Amino acid sequence: MDVVVAGQGYVGLPLAVRAAEVGHRVVGYDVDPHRIKRLIAGESYVQDVTSSRVRAVLDSGAYAATTDAAALAGFDIAVITVPTPLRDGVPDLTYIEACARTLGAHLRRGATVVLESTSYPGTTEELLVPILETTSGLRGGVDFLAGFSPERIAPGNKRWSFAGTPKLVSGIDAASLDAIKGFYDGIFETTVPVSGTRVAEMAKLIENVFRFVNVCLVNEMATLAAGLGVNIWEAIDAAATKPFGFTRFTPGPGVGGHCLPVDPLFLSWKVQQELGVPFRFVELANDVNRHMPHYVVRRLTTALDRRHKPVSGSRILLLGLTYKINATDLRESPSARVAELLIDLGAEVRGADPNIPEVDRNQLKVPLVDASAQEIAAADAVVLLMDHARFDLPTIENNAPYVLDCRNRLSGPNVETL
Numbered sequence: 001m002d003v004v005v006a007g008q009g010y011v012g013l014p015l016a017v018r019a020a021e022v023g024h025r026v027v028g029y030d031v032d033p034h035r036i037k038r039l040i041a042g043e044s045y046v047q048d049v050t051s052s053r054v055r056a057v058l059d060s061g062a063y064a065a066t067t068d069a070a071a072l073a074g075f076d077i078a079v080i081t082v083p084t085p086l087r088d089g090v091p092d093l094t095y096i097e098a099c100a101r102t103l104g105a106h107l108r109r110g111a112t113v114v115l116e117s118t119s120y121p122g123t124t125e126e127l128l129v130p131i132l133e134t135t136s137g138l139r140g141g142v143d144f145l146a147g148f149s150p151e152r153i154a155p156g157n158k159r160w161s162f163a164g165t166p167k168l169v170s171g172i173d174a175a176s177l178d179a180i181k182g183f184y185d186g187i188f189e190t191t192v193p194v195s196g197t198r199v200a201e202m203a204k205l206i207e208n209v210f211r212f213v214n215v216c217l218v219n220e221m222a223t224l225a226a227g228l229g230v231n232i233w234e235a236i237d238a239a240a241t242k243p244f245g246f247t248r249f250t251p252g253p254g255v256g257g258h259c260l261p262v263d264p265l266f267l268s269w270k271v272q273q274e275l276g277v278p279f280r281f282v283e284l285a286n287d288v289n290r291h292m293p294h295y296v297v298r299r300l301t302t303a304l305d306r307r308h309k310p311v312s313g314s315r316i317l318l319l320g321l322t323y324k325i326n327a328t329d330l331r332e333s334p335s336a337r338v339a340e341l342l343i344d345l346g347a348e349v350r351g352a353d354p355n356i357p358e359v360d361r362n363q364l365k366v367p368l369v370d371a372s373a374q375e376i377a378a379a380d381a382v383v384l385l386m387d388h389a390r391f392d393l394p395t396i397e398n399n400a401p402y403v404l405d406c407r408n409r410l411s412g413p414n415v416e417t418l
């Protein structure tokens with residue numbers, strides 16, 4: 001089929017390349033000319049898609065990358081994989097709206113449009129379909145098909161491959177579900193049909209609310225355990241020996257990324273709008289999450305005080321600035337807030353992270369240095385925020401005068417864990 005994947009980021013590019021590999025004619029559409037230029041040059045910027053795979057589908061003619069909306073004409077199925085960020089705590093659906101208008105202008109009878117971007121229940125049928133109808137003059141369910149199928153991309157996850165991860169599928173009606181299931185059956189090993197788009201939209205949010213609330217729970221427990229003089233890390237490992245009814249999460253400096261700290265707030269916003277009541281678990285988790293960087297700084301301040309070193313004027317080295325271990329993404333990373341708080345206290349803050357792409361280094365609030373023995377030894381304190389595999393842990397243990405280890409990876413007389 002003629003397939004359009006609108007949005008060629010960490011969700012859209014894997015889908016577009018996979019669809020091309022299984023035999024579809026795929027147009028990878030994005031409004032970012034820099035991205036498209038790199039794709040046309042056969043370069044992947046997505047962690048789990050190799051450049052050789054991009055080059056192979058480009059060379060076979062199965063895949064083309066473009067910013068030109070005219071190239072979308074005549075698609076059989078279009079998949080929307082654009083960002084859904086929050087703007088001051090409010091869902092920003094402008095990317096979906098713009099994409100829907102673009103696709104609507106090229107929508108023809110019999111075609112299908114699928115939304116993959118995470119959003120609150122009702123987005124597909126209350127926002128996407130009406131825009132498609134208005135811009136095309138066609139009617140959803142009559143002239144064109146539509147549905148929702150949440151993305152389940154887990155960057156760097158070695159256990160679950162893209163195609164091996166079960167894929168939820170839904171439609172605005174039975175014909176839409178059939179068409180959408182048929183498309184994804186050719187790409188994923190397992191598809192899971194559900195009765196409607198709102199169920200699929202809610203299922204996705206349940207997945208990430210579950211994870212967000214539970215990580216924030218262990219983070220709050222870490223702050224309490226420290227006060228009680230209990231090693232939270234050992235206690236969690238002990239709890240994890242329970243073979244049923246328990247899922248292991250580990251504390252950290254805060255929950256970052258473009259999924260967990262964002263998706264749940266889509267649901268809490270919708271609940272407040274529609275029902276006029278708070279989604280208390282999400283609001284509490286969000287409050288805990290907002291305070292974790294403050295807690296990290298408080299622990300560091302206390303440790304420096306004990307060493308008669310005021311934070312102000314101290315040289316502090318933050319190790320691991322991206323949002324999770326071995327990730328390259330800085331979005332919503334707690335390191336930014338930790339750095340801000342320390343700078344406000346007058347500290348001289350530096351950061352080390354070998355995973356940050358050159359193109360993203362201008363976003364940093366601190367100078368980037370190597371995690372060398374010299375840098376580590378020259379700091380008054382080191383904070384291990386993300387235990388990237390590329391860090392040499394013995395170098396940190398042997399050279400840091402003091403380390404606040406937020407990941408329980410270090411040991412030694414100069415090490416404290418969160």
Ligand code: SAJ
Nearest residue numbers: 151152153154215249250251252255256257259260323324
């Ligand atoms: N985190 C902890 N402790 C944990 C787990 C996570 O502090 O026990 C922190 C991470 O450091 C990071 C944040 O939470 O700052 C998010 O981590 P994540 O492992 O959830 O990674 P993400 O944001 O890439 O989440 C994605 C999600 N995938 C989708 O939304 C499709 C999530 O649902 C997946 O469970 C997760 O990948 C995964 O398992 O890899």
